[in-house]
Amino acid sequence: MAATEGKKKIIKLKSSDGKEFEVEQAVAMESQMIWHMIEDDYTDDGLLLRNVNSKILSKVIEYCNKHVQAKAADTSDFIGGARPLGATSAVPAAPAEDLKNWDANFVKVDTATIFDLALV
Template identity: 45%
Template sequence: MIILRSFDGEIFEVDEAVALELQTIKHMIEDDYDNTIIPLLKVTSKILAKVIKYCKRHLEVPKAEDKTAKEDLKTFDAKFIKVD
C-alpha cells in the first residue's frame, strides 16, 4: 500500500500497482523514497482522487485484444475528461 498526501492534506491509500501508473510516484518508489507518506505539493485532493480513479480503471481493463473492453475504456475516457 502506498500513501499519498494531497496539497490540501487529504491522505489517499492506494495499491502499489495504481501508484506505479503515476510516473512521478513510480520514480520516487524506484529511488527508494524513505518517507511513509508521499506528499504531492501541487495536487489538490479533488484532482488526486480523479487521477487515482483513472489509474484504477485503466488497470482493471485486460491487456488482451478484447474489443468490448477497449470500447468500454474509450467510453470511460471520453466521459472522464468532460469536466467543468
C-alpha cells in the same frame, strides 16, 4: 519498503491539502510522476504531492485504478494470465471500447482540471 496488505504493496499518497490516500502500488505506478517519486524517495510515511490537491489526486487514483483493472482483465482471458504466442491483443473489442468511452467521459471536465490531471 512500503506497507503490505497480503501480497499487494500499499502506497500512502498525501495531497497538498493534507488528505491521505492509500492505494495499491500498481495503481500508484500508473502515474509517471508518482512512479518516479516512489522510485526516488518513497518512505513508509508516504509521498507528499505538494502541488496536487485532494480533488485532483482522487481523480488521478480513479483513472489509474480503472486502467489497472483493464490491464488485469486484459490478461485474465488466458489461463494463468499468459497470452499465447502470436496474440496481438487480449482485449476483446467491447471491453476496449468500454475503456475508450470511459476515458472520453473522464476528461469531460474544465480546462484547469485537465491541466492539473496532466501534470500528475
